[in-house]
Amino acid sequence: MKKYQRILLTGAAGRLGTQLRAGLAPLTETLRLSDREEIENPSSNEEVLLCELGDYQSVLEATRDVDAIVHFGGAVYENKFETILDSNIRGSYNIYEGARKNGAFRVIYASSVHAIGYHELEAHIDADSPVRPDSLYGVSKTFVESLSRLYWDKFGIESLCLRIFSSFPEPADERMLWSWMSFDDCVQYVVRALEAPRVGHAIAFGISDNRLKVVDDSKAGHIGYVAKDNTEAFRDQIEKCAPPKDSEKTSVKFLGGWFCELGHPDDDNQS
Amino acid sequence: MKKYQRILLTGAAGRLGTQLRAGLAPLTETLRLSDREEIENPSSNEEVLLCELGDYQSVLEATRDVDAIVHFGGAVYENKFETILDSNIRGSYNIYEGARKNGAFRVIYASSVHAIGYHELEAHIDADSPVRPDSLYGVSKTFVESLSRLYWDKFGIESLCLRIFSSFPEPADERMLWSWMSFDDCVQYVVRALEAPRVGHAIAFGISDNRLKVVDDSKAGHIGYVAKDNTEAFRDQIEKCAPPKDSEKTSVKFLGGWFCELGHPDDDNQS
Amino acid sequence: MKKYQRILLTGAAGRLGTQLRAGLAPLTETLRLSDREEIENPSSNEEVLLCELGDYQSVLEATRDVDAIVHFGGAVYENKFETILDSNIRGSYNIYEGARKNGAFRVIYASSVHAIGYHELEAHIDADSPVRPDSLYGVSKTFVESLSRLYWDKFGIESLCLRIFSSFPEPADERMLWSWMSFDDCVQYVVRALEAPRVGHAIAFGISDNRLKVVDDSKAGHIGYVAKDNTEAFRDQIEKCAPPKDSEKTSVKFLGGWFCELGHPDDDNQS
Amino acid sequence: MKKYQRILLTGAAGRLGTQLRAGLAPLTETLRLSDREEIENPSSNEEVLLCELGDYQSVLEATRDVDAIVHFGGAVYENKFETILDSNIRGSYNIYEGARKNGAFRVIYASSVHAIGYHELEAHIDADSPVRPDSLYGVSKTFVESLSRLYWDKFGIESLCLRIFSSFPEPADERMLWSWMSFDDCVQYVVRALEAPRVGHAIAFGISDNRLKVVDDSKAGHIGYVAKDNTEAFRDQIEKCAPPKDSEKTSVKFLGGWFCELGHPDDDNQS
Amino acid sequence: MKKYQRILLTGAAGRLGTQLRAGLAPLTETLRLSDREEIENPSSNEEVLLCELGDYQSVLEATRDVDAIVHFGGAVYENKFETILDSNIRGSYNIYEGARKNGAFRVIYASSVHAIGYHELEAHIDADSPVRPDSLYGVSKTFVESLSRLYWDKFGIESLCLRIFSSFPEPADERMLWSWMSFDDCVQYVVRALEAPRVGHAIAFGISDNRLKVVDDSKAGHIGYVAKDNTEAFRDQIEKCAPPKDSEKTSVKFLGGWFCELGHPDDDNQS
């Protein structure tokens, strides 16, 4: 018998959502996939549904009869405030309300490095360091981290807020040499958090075992993640193409990288 | 010549807003008052306007030509999520956007003890301790604290986030013997933050000089607040009426008091 | 009506016990006094009993029908181990068992600077610093601090462990210029701990408002102690008689003073 | 020539004592074994003696002519207070007195997770975190940790207090998947502490290299322990049998596990 | 009889040195004054000598037969490196060598805010925070702080390194509203450090009791300094003349003020 009867995966059509489908399968009798876009070719243990996270009733449906939620849906880049507000803030609120109403006991949330993007590399922060978002997107991540703390303290719903750094097929630039998280490692972290006997409310840094270490993830040691991958194989190729370095550049200095250099997303249409 | 040309005070018709009108007068040539409700009897240096914080254009107007904003508007108790979302989240976003677009350089924000309400009294937290909201209201306060950090790191707008504990005419129960902040002390804190040569981004605890000390406000020492009032004059009267104590009761154990015992505000209409 | 129906004061015939009788009277309908020595002239609201702390049945009797215990009994200086074991270790265990069996909900315990006597003055420790006892007496104090933590975590009995520095009628030597606690301040601390709405498990430093500050008592701020006395009036007289200073002397260097210079108390009779 | 002339091992007939006999042999010319029970088949470099730890003269004999003591004797589970008092408190005092009188310079003490059992997993404590015993047994462990600090600060006797988590032949339940310490790792830690050029007074966490990390042992890095074993080989079998998880259960939430759920050991015979 | 037989005061002709002459008189039978400039009108208990700090033999003479040294000599502003090197680095080395050779047991050193000038106001540092000098002058201050630590750890000579912020007759600009130290308070701090039974090696922040608090001086609590003065009486006058504030200006942002804006002192003559 598997550990979970039914897990809901939001953002199942996305880059990481797609990876998680295979990884979650061994843990749950049924894996319910939701996204605002069509999900193709569900396997026999997968249920599929279209769901706008900003729509409460729809999310209430999506969370029915689930034990746990892997919440990777919502806007994944910097965006206009109203988009962030609807997809990430209202959307995540709906997810937590769904969990509470329907009795799910654990949520794994795709938070982001952008929740703490304005810390310098040399700060070597850990999970208790104050938030320093680098974008409206990052602010929305801190909102959900805070909201999930309330749902733990008051309603007993556990959460792992996994601050994913840069999860792509391969590291693409010099910053990713330290910030990259392989898909396998990302899936592993989520799986570990679903398997752990106790999560409580934890904030973790999602990053592979890269040679440069810029943050301290020991406060999530009870989840049991052990990174398997690293970026060394990509180093030579990337360094060859790296632009001349300037360690005082905003995008080099801060954890959030180029997000720290973005202007305001609403400047196009509201001036 | 006064320090400020024009300060905007939001929530000017509210309990604390009313107190602030007199306190802010010496600091600014013009004090602009905004609220969703009518404000009566403006003095000669006051401008009055009706403004829904959730309405972007309206807030953009309200923030025009102001140097600083004292942002005390928005929902002041626990409330349905959509109310919190509109008044406190979207509303405060609009305020910060107004500051950015219109060149205000400093915001004093009425945050709340409810941003950290689930810390125990014995924890003796300071401003760097992780947030632990005790309500959706408290979550919205942590949202603005996070948002204001972004506006400081990226756009150079200073903020004091003043976590007001219990600001009422008089302390009303045993908890307020330690959590009370007199109106005068509240006004003083805001004034100090407007006078200080540098605020940066600071989080402060708004509380009078009560005998019981439950938090450490030293991280805001550069604001220069020195509490003048305390609750000793009210002690005997209150202790006489105090119910039998139970130090393990949720409302006694945690900083947030009875907010920690509130159920979910959406339970009435969405089941 | 007074806050407590009945408080038990152990060590009531001792130096501090005698002081506490007057101080506790306003808080309790009945004050039960216990000691191994006769207590003379009980007032009308005082009950008196002879009690060896090391005798379980006797302590069980002494703690019957009490709401709170002010535990100042036991050996008060360095002593043979078997004396310490019986009076302070078994004796305090009996007190906590009495509290548990008889439903007392709060204990104020006379711990001591000698629980942390081997910290240097410059360390400026607080209540969370590791223990460093300077004597078997000090070890017994750390035992009770640990035991009382268990009774809080498992059985819900609150404790204030008050690490009294030097509580005498007057400061008697140069060290006491910083370590002295006046009798009034000592009584005040106990009274505050009985009045506080919540104590939880707290460790506090019992010391007057002397000019030299060697420890940080902020972790007990929720008790509400505000020292009223200090040693300045005694300074000139004491400094005149002070021996030539030697800041590397063990008794000057460490918080515990001359206790750190004591040999082993069992060396006389067991070699 | 071996490092030690003679090491005393107490509790030599016990579960861990038996394991240590082989491990200590290479370090010492003579290994003296003591227990309250018969020890069979001593090897040629072993001396055997019967010894009640609570008997001072007997311990004084046992510690004669030893350089170091591996103190694993005493009650190993929760027990009546008088048993704990005699075996663990008086018994360990006798051991330290024996060390002092007879010139042993180092003690390796079998402390326990139960000294800090009431910390939550998510607290990720280290050796400087305050004690939070979960049982009278745990309180006795904190007593010896404190006593041994005195013997270091005042008498120059070094101690490693090794807080053993769960040292059994195999992990037996889901908690042990993170708390297990293999016999080999336990022996290794003791051996390292005997080999280290300097121990001072150190507190360490005895745990294997399990995937879930709940505590930080870096403060004992100067001992040089490197865990060799882990529980992964046992995971599948144990998880198959694991009861439905409930992460808010006392025994899951706290480091001490089911010890936190034990009632009071004296409740049977003293009511 | 006075506490000291002879105290050496270096920099006795300087701004603070002049103030200290009166303050030190009650503490010492003889006060030896040294400076590179003439000192006029010595009182009967004062000895006067001309001394270049950079000259070893001369300093060896100056320190003969002194119990303590109040070392306020050397360059007091930013300066060419060779000047800093000779006056402050070699000069202070000579002072410590003089203390060691001649048996002085305590040194009070005029360190400076410029040893930590590149910390932000909001950092609220204490004495253990890493150094961040804002000038070559500041670097020389950190050199002496480090050197004095060596002389304590290895040679048992105590030091108070007093990081004076802004000690002038009156506060002169808006920064000094928080950084000012009155002459009386400065003298008081030195006197307290000479009277304290134990100084060890301490680093302290020299600042009056101004309303804005930017650093935490609790690590020097064992010295017993209690600031008596503050800048409130000067506030109105200064704020009236204050330039428009810009909280992101280097000189407003950092503790070191305009020192942080200084160019390199050697740029004039070595390009």
Place this chain on the structure above:
Amino acid sequence: MKKYQRILLTGAAGRLGTQLRAGLAPLTETLRLSDREEIENPSSNEEVLLCELGDYQSVLEATRDVDAIVHFGGAVYENKFETILDSNIRGSYNIYEGARKNGAFRVIYASSVHAIGYHELEAHIDADSPVRPDSLYGVSKTFVESLSRLYWDKFGIESLCLRIFSSFPEPADERMLWSWMSFDDCVQYVVRALEAPRVGHAIAFGISDNRLKVVDDSKAGHIGYVAKDNTEAFRDQIEKCAPPKDSEKTSVKFLGGWFCELGHPDDDNQS
């Protein structure tokens, strides 16, 4: 194309300088070698020059047209103060001035364990712990660490201050079993610091992956050093010859080892 056009290596004829020549070659088009002694057999990509670090003009020449400096020159043991002053203090100042004048953007500096030699092993310090030099040599290392911080904060020149513990061909005594850094690991650390996208101002501990861990190097994790060597292969041989241990000996107790036992280097010629 290589990462650097030209790197200057000072102390190139020394023990570690010799090792670094091969290691730096792949990073730079030209490696400039400087020392006060002749350097033999330069390879085709090496430039050689004689240079006294204490001579400003000479250093200004040596630093011309370099991008980075690996500064391993200067006195390498305890020495007379004037030697330390000239070689290490003035010499390193000259290096930083050369970097500033000539536009080098990064310096790797050979700091030393002797900058923090008076911390106890059990303190397990990290890079933010206060300095505690054990010698004049150590004081000069703290001077450069402080100076380099100024050059970062004010002039934007990055530095890694690498506190090398014991870098020799082989570990030579029991202390080196934990303090040893292999030549390969030393070279690796320097190389990593030259390759890292951002160094900022970092302080690191140079030590191999030895079994005993006495310090915490995580604050330099962004450099990417991963020790490859350790001392286990040398253990048996060394322990066989180790003198009887005495863990309270100064040279065993403190990080600095026998440097802490050295007398004052000027005692021979200045008494």
